Amino acid sequence: YSTDSFTCLENWYLNDPIAKSLGAHLIQPLSSSLENTSPYLLAVYGTNNKFKSPDVIARWGYIYRQCKAKGVRVIGYSSDCDSRY
Template sequence: MLHSLISNSNLKISEVEFRFDELQNKFKNLNIQYAFGSEDMTRVIKKIKYDSIANTFVGFPTPLAHRIPIKEYYKTDSFDILKLWFSSIEKSSLLNVHMIQPLQSSSQNVIPSPFLLAAYGTNTTTTADDILQRWWYIFNQFSQRKIRIIGFSTDADAKYLRAMRLISGFFDSSPNLQLHQHPLAFKIQTTSQWP
């Protein structure tokens, strides 16, 4: 279904391509600056396909660099390297999808449609720390473009729930990532006296 949606929209998207600039243009046209992010994994049929536009092979689990997926990692002109990949690397069993939901401003009558930020093959080795670092990366990329991600949502997968606990500081914290100290962290202003 996702493939047919992309094919029918004349959208050119490559695996692991985070489309921050396209989304920035959409937000500028809609006069929007706030959004909500979501990430989810779904099972896929294990198969390898050749992407002739990017000259890459799609369907292997995308490796991470600093917990961010590496774009065009499986690119080669060597048949021997391709044979090595097929014999030594398991095919992706999951598709990881990042969506962005623009938030309607008070002057708009129509709710903006969600936006596919990125999609890529993965496997079950993803950790809550990987997820948290990706969310941090996405948040910072949008902040540089003057777009505010106000939160992330996902399903009830244990890895995502742990990432949400870490980011909120609820029953857990991450010693490597002190999000509450970031200048853009939400702050709750309380009064010194309650009525």
């Protein structure tokens, strides 16, 4: 979902199911210096946790294409131990 309308946001809140889980994507820049670079939040969304591996791969592909379009090079992905990843 994406909106600039409070009324639209309120409508989603009142009429759509509330997510039980939260999905978060973080990004961490690579640095050639010895300084540590901290990750920062790229995207976050609610989920009902009912997704399969193809959904994850499709999301990663979307993130890759959006980053590439903005001149950001994605080196790789990592995840937790969920077997769907």
